[in-house]
Amino acid sequence: xxxxxxxxxxxxxxxxxxxxxxxxxxxxxxxxxxxxxxxxxxxxxxxxxxxxxxxxxxxxxxxxxxxxxxxxxxxxxxxxxxxxxxxxxxxxxxxxxxxxxxxxxxxxxxxxxxxxxxxxxxxxxxxxxxxxxxxxxxxxxxxxxxxxxxxxxxxxxxxxxxxxxxxxxxxxxxxxxxxxxxxxxxxxxxxxxxxxxxxxxxxxxxxxxxxxxxxxxxxxxxxxxxxxxxxxxxxx
Amino acid sequence: xxxxxxxxxxxxxxxxxxxxxxxxxxxxxxxxxxxxxxxxxxxxxxxxxxxxxxxxxxxxxxxxxxxxxxxxxxxxxxxxxxxxxxxxxxxxxxxxxxxxxxxxxxxxxxxxxxxxxxxxxxxxxxxxxxxxxxxxxxxxxxxxxxxxxxxxxxxxxxxxxxxxxxxxxxxxxxxxxxxxxxxxxxxxxxxxxxxxxxxxxxxxxxxxxxxxxxxxxxxxxxx
Numbered sequence: 093x094x095x096x097x098x099x100x101x102x103x104x105x106x107x108x109x110x111x112x113x114x115x116x117x118x119x120x121x122x123x124x125x126x127x128x129x130x131x132x133x134x135x136x137x138x139x140x141x142x143x144x145x146x147x148x149x150x151x152x153x154x155x156x157x158x159x160x161x162x163x164x165x166x167x168x169x170x171x172x173x174x175x176x177x178x179x180x181x182x183x184x185x186x187x188x189x190x191x192x193x194x195x196x197x198x199x200x201x202x203x204x205x206x207x208x209x210x211x212x213x214x215x216x217x218x219x220x221x222x223x224x225x226x227x228x229x230x231x232x233x234x235x236x237x238x239x240x241x242x243x244x245x246x247x248x249x250x251x252x253x254x255x256x257x258x259x260x261x262x263x264x265x266x267x268x269x270x271x272x273x274x275x276x277x278x279x280x281x282x283x284x285x286x287x288x289x290x291x292x293x294x295x296x297x298x299x300x301x302x303x304x305x306x307x308x309x310x311x312x313x314x315x316x317x318x319x320x321x322x323x324x325x326x327x328x
Numbered sequence: 329x330x331x332x333x334x335x336x337x338x339x340x341x342x343x344x345x346x347x348x349x350x351x352x353x354x355x356x357x358x359x360x361x362x363x364x365x366x367x368x369x370x371x372x373x374x375x376x377x378x379x380x381x382x383x384x385x386x387x388x389x390x391x392x393x394x395x396x397x398x399x400x401x402x403x404x405x406x407x408x409x410x411x412x413x414x415x416x417x418x419x420x421x422x423x424x425x426x427x428x429x430x431x432x433x434x435x436x437x438x439x440x441x442x443x444x445x446x447x448x449x450x451x452x453x454x455x456x457x458x459x460x461x462x463x464x465x466x467x468x469x470x471x472x473x474x475x476x477x478x479x480x481x482x483x484x485x486x487x488x489x490x491x492x493x494x495x496x497x498x499x500x501x502x503x504x505x506x507x508x509x510x511x512x513x514x515x516x517x518x519x520x521x522x523x524x525x526x527x528x529x530x531x532x533x534x535x536x537x538x539x540x541x542x543x544x545x546x547x548x549x550x551x
Contacts, residue, residue, distance in 0.1 A: 139474035141388050219473055226470040226522075227387040233526065240523075260546070261539035263520060270519025271512045274470075278483075278515070281473040291508065298512040301547055306503065309547075313506055 124162050126152040128173030129217075135170060136216030140224045145169070167230060170220075174232040178221050181210055182239045186246055196250045197312055200299055201292075203246075204272070208288045211276055215285040223277050244269045250303040260302040268299045293317040371409045373399040375420035382417060383462035387472050390417075417466075418477030424463045425485045431456045432492065442496050443545055449492070450541045454533045457521055461530035468522035489514045496548035505547060513544055 130148040137143075145166050149159060163169040188206035189199035211218040225232045248265035261267075272295055279287040293316035301309035377399035382390045392413040396406050410416040435452030436445045457464035467485060471478035490510035497505060517540060524533055 139472050141472070142474070223470055223473050226526075227472050229386045229388075237523065237527070261542050263536065263539045264543060266523070267516045267520055267540075267543050270523070271516030274515025274519050275512060277470050278486075281470075281479050291512075294506045294508045294512060297506045298509065298516075302543060306547065306549075310503075 120162075123154060123158050124172075125176075127154055127159060127162060127169060128176060130154075131166070131169045132173045132177060132220040133216045135224050135228075136219035140166075140170065140220075140228045167228065170228055171231040171235070174221060174225055174228075175235050177217060178225075178235060178239050181207070181221065182243060184210070185243065189246060196253055197296075197300055197304075197308075200247070201296060201312075201316065204292060204295060207272075207276070208292065211280065211288055212285045215280060215283075218276070218285065219280045222273060223280055240266070240269050240273070247299070254303055264302045268302065271295070271298055289320070293320065367409070370399070370401050370405050371419075374401060374406060374409055374416055375423060378413065378416045379420050379424070379462050379466055383465060387475075392416075414475045414477050418475075418481055421466055421471075421478060421481040422484075424466060425481060425488070428453070428456060428463075428467060429485075429488050429492075432489075436492075442499055443548065446496070446545060447537070447541045450544065451534070451537045454521070454537050454540070457525070458530050458533040461525055464521060464530070464533075465525040468518040468525065470522075486511060486514050486518075489517075493544065496545070499548050509547055513547070517544065 127148065130152040131143065131145075134143040134148050134151070143166065145156070145159060148169075149155060159169070163172065185203040185206050188202040192198035192202045225236050244265035247268050251259055275291050275295060276288055279285050279291070293313045296316045297309040297313035300312045374395060377395045378390070381394045381398060385391075385394065390413060392403070392406060395413065395416060396403055399406075406416070410419065432449045432453050436449040457468070467482075471482055473479065490513075493510040493513055520536065520540065521533065524530065524536070
């Protein structure tokens with residue numbers, strides 16, 4: 093029989109050694125991040141309705157205690173995950189456009205390419221962020237609306253480049269953002285995310301036309317199509 | 329559907345002045361109505377109830393039990409009509425979509441230039457959506473990606489609306505517009521409508537008319 097451990101050692105092993113606060117916070121944040129990502133992945137794969145918390149936990153090696161320390165329920169986890177990821181995606185689109193400033197059309201194309209890179213690299217996450225959010229509703233849906241409006245404001249900066257008399261309707265930018273989103277949602281829903289690349293020339297035409305007219309729209313369409321043909325697998 | 333006892337077209341079409349299932353409920357007890365009439369009536373009530381349940385609870389919390397309870401029919405009756413909740417919502421989507429497209433077609437005079445006919449069609453579509461917000465949200469909002477019936481029905485609606493817009497190409501026979509332009513325009517228009525409906529602003533939809541018409545007309549306009 094093994095000898096019993098001395099009392100001092102037993103006491104040490106029974107009490108978890110406290111980690112420095114910063115390390116503990118980082119660990120909690122890491123667990124939260126993994127839980128949120130798994131929830132989005134699962135939602136994108138099977139739909140929010142059939143996404144089970146336990147399945148997400150099994151996938152990331154977490155447990156229910158960790159989950160309920162962070163979130164009250166599945167909806168709250170989804171809303172938090174959605175907010176984190178949609179903010180990242182929106183920021184990357186705006187940065188991509190900003191890099192091409194002051195050329196609005198180049199900025200728009202760069203933002204679309206950035207979006208399509210994300211959609212094709214992480215289709216399940218994209219499906220959760222863009223499609224399932226409309227089904228889940230609640231706080232996540234409010235966040236989606238706020239992000240759509242922010243992107244629309246960036247699109248509407250095109251007005252600075254056109255004479256006041258030729259300005260398109262006020263709802264133009266929301267119309268464009270909605271059209272792009274509908275196109276991406278269609279590709280994601282059909283499990284063909286790579287289709288978005290084929291739509292790039294049409295989307296450029298669709299977005300440029302209302303602000304700069306058919307001639308400019310046609311030029312962007314031709315340029316995007318030629319780039320796609322040159323680069324073979326897409327207009328990247 | 330034949331015979332004088334058949335339910336009215338309105339009763340079969342969710343959203344057409346529907347006041348909910350009560351408006352199509354059969355008399356209590358033994359009524360002696362033809363079986364075909366009863367089945368049609370129950371089917372219509374179930375479709376109406378499914379749209380109302382989805383509007384109130386969202387896709388995530390909608391259940392067959394809630395639909396059955398609202399339609400005041402048994403589960404057995406439900407399964408005589410539909411194989412699942414999504415089969416029922418999908419059928420409601422298709423009937424609603426038919427009615428929506430018919431409303432637009434009727435508002436569009438057959439004569440005159442396409443650009444002169446479009447404003448009336450847009451106006452009628454938005455007025456319909458404002459009067460029938462639950463049904464309009466069903467058509468304009470993105471359905472769950474995992475429900476094939478709804479995705480297919482949504483694709484069909486997009487194709488029909490895009491086909492209507494495609495007539496505008498006759499105004500610019502000299503210009504080669506991109507092949508998928510109409511699908512982009514329809515997606516954008518539905519998205520604008522869905523955003524207003526989700527914000528609870530259905531009553532403001534008719535105000536969108538002039539701007540939406542302008543956005544839909546722009547690609548087909550000369551100069």
